[in-house]
Amino acid sequence: PALEDPELNINHPYYDVARHGIIQLAGDDNSGRKVITFSCCRMPPSHQLNHTRLLEYLKYTLDQYVENDYTVVYFHYGLKSLNKPSLKWLQTAYKEFDRKYVSKVFVLPSVIFSSLLTISFSFPRYKKNLKALYVVHPTNFIKILWNIFKPLISHKFGKKVTYLNCLSDLREHLKYDQLNIPQEVIRHDENLRRKQKGKLPPVVKVPPPRPPLPTQQFGVSLQYIKDKNKGELIPPVMKETVSYLKRKGLQVEGLFRRSASIQTIKDVQKLYNQGKSVNFDDYHDIHIPAVILKTFLRELPQPLLTFECYDHILGITNVESSLRVTRCKQIIQGLPEHNYIVLKYLICFLHMVSQESIYNRMTASSLACVFGFNLIWPSKGTASLSALVPLNLFTELLIDFYTNIFNSRTVPGE
Numbered sequence: 001p002a003l004e005d006p007e008l009n010i011n012h013p014y015y016d017v018a019r020h021g022i023i024q025l026a027g028d029d030n031s032g033r034k035v036i037t038f039s040c041c042r043m044p045p046s047h048q049l050n051h052t053r054l055l056e057y058l059k060y061t062l063d064q065y066v067e068n069d070y071t072v073v074y075f076h077y078g079l080k081s082l083n084k085p086s087l088k089w090l091q092t093a094y095k096e097f098d099r100k101y102v103s104k105v106f107v108l109p110s111v112i113f114s115s116l117l118t119i120s121f122s123f124p125r126y127k128k129n130l131k132a133l134y135v136v137h138p139t140n141f142i143k144i145l146w147n148i149f150k151p152l153i154s155h156k157f158g159k160k161v162t163y164l165n166c167l168s169d170l171r172e173h174l175k176y177d178q179l180n181i182p183q184e185v186i187r188h189d190e191n192l193r194r195k196q197k198g199k200l201p202p203v204v205k206v207p208p209p210r211p212p213l214p215t216q217q218f219g220v221s222l223q224y225i226k227d228k229n230k231g232e233l234i235p236p237v238m239k240e241t242v243s244y245l246k247r248k249g250l251q252v253e254g255l256f257r258r259s260a261s262i263q264t265i266k267d268v269q270k271l272y273n274q275g276k277s278v279n280f281d282d283y284h285d286i287h288i289p290a291v292i293l294k295t296f297l298r299e300l301p302q303p304l305l306t307f308e309c310y311d312h313i314l315g316i317t318n319v320e321s322s323l324r325v326t327r328c329k330q331i332i333q334g335l336p337e338h339n340y341i342v343l344k345y346l347i348c349f350l351h352m353v354s355q356e357s358i359y360n361r362m363t364a365s366s367l368a369c370v371f372g373f374n375l376i377w378p379s380k381g382t383a384s385l386s387a388l389v390p391l392n393l394f395t396e397l398l399i400d401f402y403t404n405i406f407n408s409r410t411v412p413g414e
Helices: 051-062 087-101 116-121 140-152 167-172 183-197 222-228 236-248 262-273 287-298 307-318 321-333 337-355 364-375 385-400
Strands: 023-028 034-039 070-075 130-136 161-164
Touching: 023 051, 023 385, 034 051, 130 167, 161 167, 167 183, 222 337, 236 287, 236 337, 262 287, 287 364, 307 321, 307 385, 321 385, 337 364, 337 385, 364 385
Parallel strands: 034 070, 070 130, 130 161
Antiparallel strands: 023 034
16 A cells, blocks of 8 residues: 655656655664665555656665765565566666666576665665665575675675664664654564564663753753853854864865764764863864764754744745745744754855865755755654655755845844
8 A cells, every 4th residue: 555645746756656655764874874765565566566667766766865875774574476576677677777887787686685776776876875785574585695696796885785684673773763664564573573482572661861961962952052051052062063174174075975983973972962072183084073063963852943844844845936045034034043043053154065065066955965854854753755855955045045044134142
């Protein structure tokens, strides 16, 4: 059955495929990389789905992320003879991609695991920034075939593939609650665990969360940080990362596109939360302060653009092009004073970054792809793929027309 997405417009170029919910955006992993899920159980019978269109839709989705680091979760359960692509189709797809990309292409000769994912990730454009591919509930046949054909693919790409036999293993790598896992997959996982252990594992009691430290920077509200920092409007972690990147990162190619060591990011977060000083020169990696800035925004209890603005921002694509900047200004004017000041500070910096795009390759559009979902998300669940266009467009307009949008509101203490 089709997965209902209230944000999906019937005019979407791939509405016939997108409506099934096979491919979805599912928040971020523990390194702040965008997560894309592919659920085989949502594939309808082959006669109801054009697999060529599915492959095109997968590419269409990945094209919005391949310039940045990203992660893919592949839920294998539910791929059956009824809905899997034919071997003849896979052979045709292989030949077409081989001609188009003029490079060696790795396709598992199995109609079970030659899900359209592996075809796409084998091309340099798609696999370069793919940092992890999690295959959930793989069959033994898949594992055997992978070992047989492993010599045909690069060792580097092979290290990106991780097999997970149960859903609980995902918690170690991803923000599990954001994944929107199909109920069929959840039931299958429960059945597997019953068979393996005879019964479900006991419920583990989770201790109540500890109150935040007085020096806490991550995971607390802007108001909390302000109250604990003598009324300072710009959070210290934000001020320090932006100042550092202004001095040393404006001309770095791919700024904000790359991830960093998970452990290093956790260590830096811990230092900030404990109120200790951080010297980014000690880490010899310009991408660390960039990731820290994105992480700070993403871990705010409420997005910087606020939940109240979410639906208004989604409507930006329905506004006539010549009036969109004015509409952006109207939405921004409605923000709480503190949010407005912090947003203005951030967008001013991102505008500076975009002005150096001849060196750093980060245009307003590129920055919007990175920051869009870090500035706004729905109050329940995660933003869907169909929300991607309006959210990124809104962010791009903020960056491109920074001076125009932020010139008419003066606030005390700014």
